[in-house]
Amino acid sequence: MSGHVALGVDVGGSGVKGAPVDLRTGELIEDRVRLETPQPATPEAVADTVKQVADGFGHHLGDGTVGITVPGVVTEGVVRSAANIDRSWIGTDADALMTERLAHATHVVNDADAAGVAEARYGAARGTRGLVLMTTLGTGIGTALLLDGQLVPNSELGHLVVDGHDAESRAASSAREREELSWEAWAERLQRYYSVLEDLLWPALIVVGGGVSKKADKFLPLLHLRAPIVPASLRNTAGIVGAAVLAHEQGS
Structure with a gap:
């Protein structure tokens, strides 16, 4: 190459x-x-x-x-x-x-x-100072942390226990599909999950990836967080x- x-x-x-x-x-x-x-x-x-x-x-x-x-x-x-x-x-x-x-x-x-690094270099988190939290909402919840553009590997915050449950079991995109949740009902779960993460980490920016990010307009506006929360731009x-x-x- x-x-x-x-x-x-x-x-x-x-x-x-x-x-x-x-x-x-x-x-x-x-x-x-x-x-x-x-x-x-x-x-x-x-x-x-x-x-x-x-x-x-x-x-x-x-x-x-x-x-x-x-x-x-x-x-x-x-x-x-x-x-x-x-x-x-x-x-x-x-x-x-x-x-x-x-x-x-x-x-x-x-x-x-890998997805977090890509978004930090070329996508939605490019040029962001401070801590960026990348989440991929799919079958599970993948997470990446980047501090001033540098990766802090293997964060695995999709498995954080929130209200007695493994977070991804209730807030992943697969949970929305499995339980046939409305966008509003799913957004309530995401609100709780991201609020806990925000209180722990105080990120400067939250980036949401995964296939469901193509429909970000249906759920991101329903979330109310301190940090800006935006869809990933590099998609698949x-x-x-x-x-x-x-x-x-x-x-x-």
């Missing part, structure tokens, strides 16, 4: 998506490739799918590091938790597995962290972009 291009691959519960990223602009330089996440989503099966995605962009690889996200806590390349992927990921050295499978240097990171490319950025920095 050239000095300003890196490949990012975003592993989700339903799809594995990847594309080369122009690190100067945060834009994809080719259409992304998406393959179904294998079921069960074991490390070996997912690694095979990631390889298929990466192989499609082999002409961009060069000597650069490939960035890969997973929906779990990642420390020093080892996956410590598993959300929406098989529990056999826990304890897996994902960096070693992916590097062996792709025959190429890789850097594995948490998916919400944030994980890919952030993975590419973090891999490039790791390999530099």
Whole structure:
């Protein structure tokens, strides 16, 4: 890869998506490739799918590091938790597995962290000083914290206990769909969740991502918080972009 291009691959519960990223602009330089996440989503099966995605962009690889996200806590390349992927990921050295499978240097990171980095560099949180809280509302709630643009990894605040419940069990987008909640009823739950986070962290900005952010006008205006709360701007490319950025920095 050239000095300003890196490949990012975003592993989700339903799809594995990847594309080369122009690190100067945060834009994809080719259409992304998406393959179904294998079921069960074991490390070996997912690694095979990631390889298929990466192989499609082999002409961009060069000597650069490939960035890969997973929906779990990642420390020093080892996956410590598993959300929406098989529990056999826990304890897996994902960096070693992916590097062996792709025959190429890789850097594995948490998916919400990658999305947060992308929004801080190129999106809704660009140029924001102080603490930015990024949340992704989907099957669960992913979170990322960035202080003056620098990532504080693996925050996992979607699992904060609020009123006796794991927050994501009541406030994730999946809970709204599962319980057939109105936007107003769901917003009440989000209000409670974000209020607790705000009292703990006092963020300068809250960014809301995940697929439901496309309908932000239906629920964000119903929230009343001290900090501005805005929809993410990179949409479904944030994980890919952030993975590419973090891999490039790791390999530099």
